[in-house]
Amino acid sequence: MFAHTTRIASVSALSLALIASSFSVSYALPSTSTTPVPHHQATALTVDEMDADQKPAPVQGEDTQVISVDGVDEEALPDSDEELYEQPSPEISQESEPSVTSEATPQAEDDGESEQPESLGTDAQTDEASDAPDTVETSGPETVQPSPENASPTEATQNQKSAEEQQLAETAIEDSEGTLAALTTPVESIDFIAAGITWDSNTSEDITEAALRVRKQGEWSEWHDLEVHATDEEMKAHSPRAGTEPLITLKADAVQARVHTRSGKAPEGLEVSLIDPGESATDGQLEPASIESTDVKTIDDASTASTTRPLDNATTEPDQPTGAKMMRSVSARTPLQTARSNSSADVIKPAIVTRAQWGANESLVSRSNQSSELKAMYVHHTAGTNNYSRAQAYAQVRAVHNYHAGTLRWGDIGYNFLIDRYGTIYEGRRGSIDSLPVGAQAGGFNTNTFGISTIGNFEIASPPAAMVESLKKVLAWKGLQHGINAAGTTSLTSAGGSSKHSSGTRVTVNTILGHKDTHATACPGRYLYSQLPSIRRDVATRINNAKTTTSFPTRKITAGLAYRAQKATTLRAEPNTKASTIQSLAHGSRVTTTNLASSGWWRVTYNGKTGWVPYKDLISNSKYTPPITYRTIASGLAYRAQKATVLRTDPNVKAATVQRLSQGARVTTTNRASGSWWRVTYNGKTGWVPYKDLISNSKYKAPVAYRTITSGLAYRAQRTTTLRTAPNSTATTVQRLSRGARVSTTNRAIGNWWRVTHNGKTGWVPYKDLIRNSQYR
Numbered sequence: 001m002f003a004h005t006t007r008i009a010s011v012s013a014l015s016l017a018l019i020a021s022s023f024s025v026s027y028a029l030p031s032t033s034t035t036p037v038p039h040h041q042a043t044a045l046t047v048d049e050m051d052a053d054q055k056p057a058p059v060q061g062e063d064t065q066v067i068s069v070d071g072v073d074e075e076a077l078p079d080s081d082e083e084l085y086e087q088p089s090p091e092i093s094q095e096s097e098p099s100v101t102s103e104a105t106p107q108a109e110d111d112g113e114s115e116q117p118e119s120l121g122t123d124a125q126t127d128e129a130s131d132a133p134d135t136v137e138t139s140g141p142e143t144v145q146p147s148p149e150n151a152s153p154t155e156a157t158q159n160q161k162s163a164e165e166q167q168l169a170e171t172a173i174e175d176s177e178g179t180l181a182a183l184t185t186p187v188e189s190i191d192f193i194a195a196g197i198t199w200d201s202n203t204s205e206d207i208t209e210a211a212l213r214v215r216k217q218g219e220w221s222e223w224h225d226l227e228v229h230a231t232d233e234e235m236k237a238h239s240p241r242a243g244t245e246p247l248i249t250l251k252a253d254a255v256q257a258r259v260h261t262r263s264g265k266a267p268e269g270l271e272v273s274l275i276d277p278g279e280s281a282t283d284g285q286l287e288p289a290s291i292e293s294t295d296v297k298t299i300d301d302a303s304t305a306s307t308t309r310p311l312d313n314a315t316t317e318p319d320q321p322t323g324a325k326m327m328r329s330v331s332a333r334t335p336l337q338t339a340r341s342n343s344s345a346d347v348i349k350p351a352i353v354t355r356a357q358w359g360a361n362e363s364l365v366s367r368s369n370q371s372s373e374l375k376a377m378y379v380h381h382t383a384g385t386n387n388y389s390r391a392q393a394y395a396q397v398r399a400v401h402n403y404h405a406g407t408l409r410w411g412d413i414g415y416n417f418l419i420d421r422y423g424t425i426y427e428g429r430r431g432s433i434d435s436l437p438v439g440a441q442a443g444g445f446n447t448n449t450f451g452i453s454t455i456g457n458f459e460i461a462s463p464p465a466a467m468v469e470s471l472k473k474v475l476a477w478k479g480l481q482h483g484i485n486a487a488g489t490t491s492l493t494s495a496g497g498s499s500k501h502s503s504g505t506r507v508t509v510n511t512i513l514g515h516k517d518t519h520a521t522a523c524p525g526r527y528l529y530s531q532l533p534s535i536r537r538d539v540a541t542r543i544n545n546a547k548t549t550t551s552f553p554t555r556k557i558t559a560g561l562a563y564r565a566q567k568a569t570t571l572r573a574e575p576n577t578k579a580s581t582i583q584s585l586a587h588g589s590r591v592t593t594t595n596l597a598s599s600g601w602w603r604v605t606y607n608g609k610t611g612w613v614p615y616k617d618l619i620s621n622s623k624y625t626p627p628i629t630y631r632t633i634a635s636g637l638a639y640r641a642q643k644a645t646v647l648r649t650d651p652n653v654k655a656a657t658v659q660r661l662s663q664g665a666r667v668t669t670t671n672r673a674s675g676s677w678w679r680v681t682y683n684g685k686t687g688w689v690p691y692k693d694l695i696s697n698s699k700y701k702a703p704v705a706y707r708t709i710t711s712g713l714a715y716r717a718q719r720t721t722t723l724r725t726a727p728n729s730t731a732t733t734v735q736r737l738s739r740g741a742r743v744s745t746t747n748r749a750i751g752n753w754w755r756v757t758h759n760g761k762t763g764w765v766p767y768k769d770l771i772r773n774s775q776y777r
Contacts, residue, residue, distance in 0.1 A: 248384020
């Protein structure tokens with residue numbers, strides 16, 4: 001694959017031909033230092049294992065071109081001469097998507113939310129015409145003929161070129177938010193089918209518009225506003241580049257770019273990337289190597305009803321829900337002894353064209369992080385051409401992959417799966433068939449989600465029925481595999497990068513959602529988006545049907561009972577330890593039983609997801625004791641019980657008693673604490689005490705032992721003294737008593753102190769400072 005680099009600053013040119021001749025183009029083979037990541041896929045065949053009708057031919061003719069852009073090229077602007085401005089503007093063809101002549105295809109499902117255009121065909125006559133015109137791309141300016149009748153051929157040619165350039169220049173500027181920051185002249189290029197605008201990801205510029213127009217079959221399209229990819233901090237950390245969605249066309253050979261920013265300054269590292277994904281002799285002709293389950297049609301057609309019969313000599317497992325008759329559920333269509341698939345979800349697995357088959361360039365790929373669970377499934381569209389052949393669909397998948405993995409340096413294609421208008425399903429990011437690789441398809445919400453992209457523009461046309469059917473198949477297969485409630489909602493937390501939600505924002509969304517639900521975009525297009533409600537209902541039905549058609553015996557148990565995970569465990573797609581993981585359950589996770597069990601497993605729900613857990617890992621909610629979490633404190637410190645308390649075996653009030661502690665009991669700390677409890681020793685015994693019941697030995701005050709005296713006796717202060725709050729000379733002063741002050745005894749005394757009242761105030765006075773009223777002189 002060759003790489004072309006073109007630098008555009010201020011190009012002086014009178015025609016496209018002269019522009020092309022002025023470029024300095026360098027050609028370089030890709031670096032051989034990049035080591036391809038080994039490709040492993042448990043459910044897909046290797047190329048050597050494939051049958052003849054599955055084996056791909058090599059991809060040939062891949063090419064790329066990178067055009068560096070530096071500000072506004074004045075040659076691309078219209079002349080200031082008024083007469084030139086009065087020339088008619090070039091006629092730009094308008095977007096249109098007439099239906100392609102094809103075999104009859106059922107009309108795509110319509111929810112009636114908006115008026116639908118005629119649905120696109122599938123098996124089009126363009127199958128054999130790789131150069132078929134792309135009706136989404138638009139026609140360009142008509143050539144303006146020179147007016148002088150007697151002009152020479154050379155002069156006429158020069159005048160004609162100048163007029164064409166001026167007509168393009170007059171349509172180069174359009175009203176847009178922001179200020180024009182970059183504009184190229186029309187650039188002759190390699191033949192390409194994907195084009196995008198990229199820049200350094202750490203730029204401080206706010207891009208308000210990024211647009212391209214291309215020339216195809218001699219005609220220039222109108223300007224295409226490209227949506228800017230939302231990127232989060234994790235994506236920025238792995239890639240130095242940011243950019244737009246690619247524009248997908250069919251064999252364009254010239255391009256012009258325009259960028260507006262908030263400040264009017266071009267972002268750093270601004271480039272236009274063009275991609276020719278090459279061709280393979282087997283493009284569009286292969287049987288999928290990741291095969292469809294033979295049960296798919298059975299499941300799609302199956303009734304949810306099933307027959308049951310009692311188990312012979314059935315026994316009840318320990319701690320199982322009671323009052324349930326043990327039953328085995330037997331599908332009317334699937335024998336009990338059948339166990340063909342690795343997961344119960346595989347009974348509805350669709351056929352998939354693998355990466356090896358569509359020609360993924362694995363030298364561009366790096367290992368993807370894995371999501372811990374699947375919470376939501378995004379639906380996208382590529383927003384490119386709708387009229388393409390089967391062979392061109394393969395090429396478009398390669399083009400998107402090369403743009404994502406190579407140009408944007410995302411390490412792989414952003415989507416987990418892609419679907420063309422014929423209903424062909426393509427494996428996207430590596431590992432998507434068997435695991436949950438984190439993609440690059442919903443910036444800020446990539447983790448715990450995955451994305452399916454439909455190939456076409458469904459803002460202007462309705463998706464074909466074959467495409468919608470395949471979309472439902474993938475959603476149902478993955479939804480069943482990961483316990484998704486297709487008709488439900490879930491909560492996602494933004495990692496930033498989304499134009500709708502800042503980092504840390506929690507949003508509630510449908511488990512099957514459109515890109516536009518969390519981002520400022522039209523994706524997946526209004527005509528596909530309007531079908532999502534009916535798609536959700538259909539997918540939910542398929543999942544429920546598949547759940548009743550299992551390859552393992554089941555029995556009935558009581559549903560709706562509350563249980564806890566008594567240790568860390570795993571919620572799985574079916575009752576065996578090799579089944580795919582739906583969710584990891586932490587110690588204490590709350591689950592609710594459904595009505596099914598199988599051998600030593602129960603089917604339960606957790607946070608809206610349904611799966612299988614070994615029943616020995618569960619305990620009824622009423623019997624559950626939270627796990628003890630410890631922290632370290634200083635050991636060997638002397639404390640006292642500041643009130644009567646209890647030394648217990650564990651840090652909770654329900655734990656068994658080790659020893660009762662009286663007020664003042666001496667204890668010593670160990671190095672453990674948990675919550676509001678400390679572990680201490682007392683007379684050689686160790687246990688747990690609420691730390692609020694303890695006080696350090698140095699601060700401890702022994703309890704006061706009172707004695708009773710006669711109250712109401714009249715006394716006088718025989719010398720100046722002090723009424724205090726407590727029976728000691730350091731206690732706070734209540735009142736100064738002068739000699740002769742009258743007091744009355746209460747019934748309390750301790751040591752040599754009496755508690756008395758004086759002028760309505762009560763306190764303590766040394767009794768040696770008092771004398772009976774009758775004896776006072």
